[in-house]
Amino acid sequence: MKTYTLALIPGDGIGVDVTDATMEVLDVAAAKFGFALAPTTFPWSCEYYVETGKMMPEDGIEQLHPFDAIYLGAVGWPKTVPDSVSLHGLLLPIRKAFTQYANIRPHRLLPGVEGPLKAEGFDILCIRENTEGEYSGAGGRVHQGQDNEVATEVAIFTRKGVERILRFGFEQARARRKHLTSVTKSNAQKYSMVFWDEMTDKIAAEYPDVTVSHMHIDAMAAKMVMAPQDLDVIVASNLFGDILTDLGAAIQGGLGFAASANICPDPSVPSMFEPVHGSAPDIAGKNIANPIAAIWSGAMMLDHLGEKTAATAILSAIEAATAKGIGTRPGASSTDEITAAVKAALEA
């Protein structure tokens, strides 16, 4: 039997609740579709930081390397550890160390979920660059605390980085409705974003079957509210993709439904799967977090590992649950109820 090794990092807050829920569902899928999951749980979190002074051990990346995939719940507990420390100590280094350059986030309404828009029939796949751009980590502060203090945060766009994320987007578009929208702000940012536009046109020539639009980030924000049904695949930089995918989450009914995958197509390193939402300290441990985003992310993990039938079945099971109204409104169903409904639909 095929066995997949999984590194589980439940992390903080509801990250723990939703990771448990996801593993329950994935275990049902494994039993049903004839493969095995071998999870190892890592306690890396803000609690771990308080105990050790680090979010993960010095050799954390090496420890994760041999796994087939990484599943992460959520990171952050700002009461004890500033977010800028916890995220730069765990989530962001993992994305960069394993060159998980494509952050994929689907935005569509599940049956029974009422989004805030009039539009219903949208199905957007946002491909966010995940290793460089505005979140490259380059920059610094000088004269700290003085009147002449200076802070820089340098956005870095490399030809290699931009080409590969665009090519990834075009491949996704080719497998879907064959439309790609490249999002920049090249009217105001005349170096990096003009470069991105040029790379889009260059790669587009390799994909004559895909139609391409260029759109500025501000116009895209409006488009996602006014006419999201016109969009198929969106490719955007790290910052722009970050913002647009929270908007995407909002139009699909909330962060409880927003799944994500951090993909490195090279199979010799693990990719990482996580819901878009954070640790939500206010509802942690209360059995009210919606596990759907997390379970959907788990399905994306199985899909990446090659278990496509199981991944599709989990998605159908989620849809069967929400079609009955389970998990469709915040607080109406408990984490356990939603998980049980998805499991039951999967077993049926």
Ligand code: IPM
């Ligand atoms: C996300 C999150 C992270 C990001 C934060 C927590 C660093 O907002 O996954 O979208 O911006 O990448």
Ligand code: MN
């Ligand atoms: Mn975000």
